[in-house]
Structures are given as structure tokens and as C-alpha cells.
Amino acid sequence: xxxxxxxxxxxxxxxxxxxxxxxxxxxxxxxxxxxxxxxxxxxxxxxxxxxxxxxxxxxxxxxxxxxxxxxxxxxxxxxxxxxxxxxxxxxxxxxxxxxxxxxxxxxxxxxxxxxxxxxxxxxxxxxxxxxxxxxxxxxxxxxxxxxxxxxxxxxxxxxxxxxxxxxxxxxxxxxxxxxxxxxxxxxxxxxxxxxxxxxxxxxxxxxxxxxxxxxxxxxxxxxxx
Ligand code: URA
Numbered sequence: 363x364x365x366x367x368x369x370x371x372x373x374x375x376x377x378x379x380x381x382x383x384x385x386x387x388x389x390x391x392x393x394x395x396x397x398x399x400x401x402x403x404x405x406x407x408x409x410x411x412x413x414x415x416x417x418x419x420x421x422x423x424x425x426x427x428x429x430x431x432x433x434x435x436x437x438x439x440x441x442x443x444x445x446x447x448x449x450x451x452x453x454x455x456x457x458x459x460x461x462x463x464x465x466x467x468x469x470x471x472x473x474x475x476x477x478x479x480x481x482x483x484x485x486x487x488x489x490x491x492x493x494x495x496x497x498x499x500x501x502x503x504x505x506x507x508x509x510x511x512x513x514x515x516x517x518x519x520x521x522x523x524x525x526x527x528x529x530x531x532x533x534x535x536x537x538x539x540x541x542x543x544x545x546x547x548x549x550x551x552x553x554x555x556x557x558x559x560x561x562x563x564x565x566x567x568x569x570x571x572x573x574x575x576x577x578x579x580x581x582x583x584x585x586x587x
Contacts, residue, residue, distance in 0.1 A: 401434035404512045408505065412485060418502035420486045420494065424450050430481025430509055431455060437584045438473075439515040440464075440480045441506070443524040443559065444494050450487040455480050460561040464521075467560070467570075471577045479513055481506065483528030499528040507548055518546060519580050522559030529554060536562070537569075541576055555580055 409429045412418055421427065428445035431454060440456075448458035456464055465475045484494045484502045506528070510518065520526040523536040530544060539556050546552035557576035563569050 401512055405430070405434055405509065408508050408512065412505050418485050418505055420444075420484055420488055420498050420501075423489045424486035426450075426453065427485040428453050428455055428482065428487070429485060430479055432475065432479035433477050434479055434513050436478045436513065437516045438478050438519060438580055439510065439513055439517070440478060440519045440521060441525045441529065442480070442482045442521045443528070444482050444484040444491075445487045446491050447487065455482055456560075460559070460564060463564055464560040467574060467577055471574060471581050473577065473581055479515070481509055483525050493524055494528075496527075496531075499524075503528065510546070510548070510552065515552060517580055517583055518552060518554045519576070520554060520556050522562060523556070525559075526554070526556050540572060541579070553583070555583075 409427070412427055412429070418427070424445070428449050442456060445455060446458050446460070449455055449461070455461070468475055468478070483499050483506055485505065488494050488498070518529065520529060523534055523539075526536075526539075526544075527533050530547060534556070536556060536558055540558055542556055544554040544556070546554050555576060557580075558566075558569055558573045560573070563573050
């Protein structure tokens with residue numbers, strides 16, 4: 363919740379029960395509130411479209427699509443690579459070991475999982491958890507772009523280089539580029555931060571400090587931007 367909707371809510375909480383606006387103001391306020399309130403509905407419609415169109419490939423080998431979840435009003439959007447086995451079974455992103463670790467680290471920096479939104483570049487599990495191919499990522503990109511358009515985050519945190527590749531089309535080594543900020547190519551008001559995939563940290567605990575640093579930076583950017 364943010365913008366005019368949050369302001370109206372705050373005003374109502376301190377006792378304002380009416381607000382006087384001119385015609386132009388009313389129209390503007392109405393549009394903003396409708397847009398804000400519509401996010402859940404628009405995401406639901408988007409995910410129904412993905413199901414119906416089946417253009418986001420990889421669907422056949424998996425047991426269906428796994429869509430994003432969390433707070434659609436969040437200013438930060440976390441993007442992973444693809445659902446794994448547990449995500450495929452539960453139809454929820456980041457619910458396996460890597461997801462539990464991510465939740466823990468988010469808490470550590472003062473970000474609760476349910477306060478942010480989490481999704482993946484590809485929406486179904488690649489066979490044997492292999493890395494999705496550029497073609498598979500391309501087929502799902504229009505839907506990820508739509509998710510971003512609806513959520514309108516200030517910051518997209520790419521969990522791993524594959525997520526970054528899916529968004530920017532660039533294959534950059536995470537060990538060299540983590541912590542770097544990029545422009546989101548489809549909306550220059552949105553920044554993209556590259557960090558490690560939580561599964562990488564589970565295999566390489568030495569990188570945990572940098573991962574936590576990146577999460578802290580994300581939290582900080584959100585409070586200043
Ligand atoms: N890894 C990902 O990239 N996404 C998930 O949802 C789970 C594990």
C-alpha cells in the first residue's frame with residue numbers, strides 16, 4: 363500500500379472522515395486508488411492469462427506453473443531463476459531449502475518475506491532443475507515484464523546471474539558483478555540489483571556476508587529512493 367491510498371488510510375486513522383477535492387482532484391484520486399487496489403486483481407488476471415496461453419514454455423515437463431507471491435505493493439521485487447522441485451510440488455516460489463534460507467536472511471536485515479514480492483523468470487520447473495535456456499526465458503519474459511508493470515517496484519533484486527540474464531539479456535558473472543545496479547530496460551525509474559542466488563550461498567557460505575550486504579543495500583535504497 364502506498365501513495366494516495368496509504369495517505370487516505372492514515373488520514374482516516376487520525377479522524378478525517380471526509381475530504382474536499384475539486385473535480386480534477388477527485389478524478390486523479392479515484393484513478394490512483396483504483397490502480398492501487400487493483401494490483402491483486404491484475405496479477406490474478408495475468409496469471410490466468412499465462413495458464414490459458416501456455417506461451418511460457420517448459421510447462422509440459424513440470425506439473426504446472428508457479429507464479430509470484432507476496433505483497434504486490436512492495437517497492438522491492440525479488441526475481442529468481444526458476445521453480446525447483448519443492449516449488450513445483452507446492453506451486454509457490456522459493457519454498458525449498460534456498461527459499462527458507464532467503465526468508466531467514468531477509469528477516470536478518472529487517473525485511474519480512476510477506477512484505478516483499480517474489481517471482482521467477484520462468485514459471486515452471488526445468489527438467490532436473492537445469493538452467494533455463496535463453497529461448498525458455500524469452501518465452502516467459504513478456505509475463506515478467508507485465509508483473510513488473512503491475513507491481514511498479516523501485517528495485518528489482520535479481521537472485522543470481524540467470525535472473526539478470528532473463529531480464530537484461532546479458533550473461534554476467536555474479537562473482538564479478540554482484541552488488542552492481544543496472545537500469546531496468548523497460549522503465550528507467552526502476553533499478554536492478556544483482557546479488558547471489560541463495561542456493562549459491564548454501565554451497566559457498568563464504569559469500570554470505572556479501573549477500574547480506576546486498577540485502578541491506580536493497581533495504582536502504584528503498585528507504586531513500
Ligand atoms: N530457485 C529459484 O530460482 N526459484 C525458486 O522459486 C526456487 C529456487
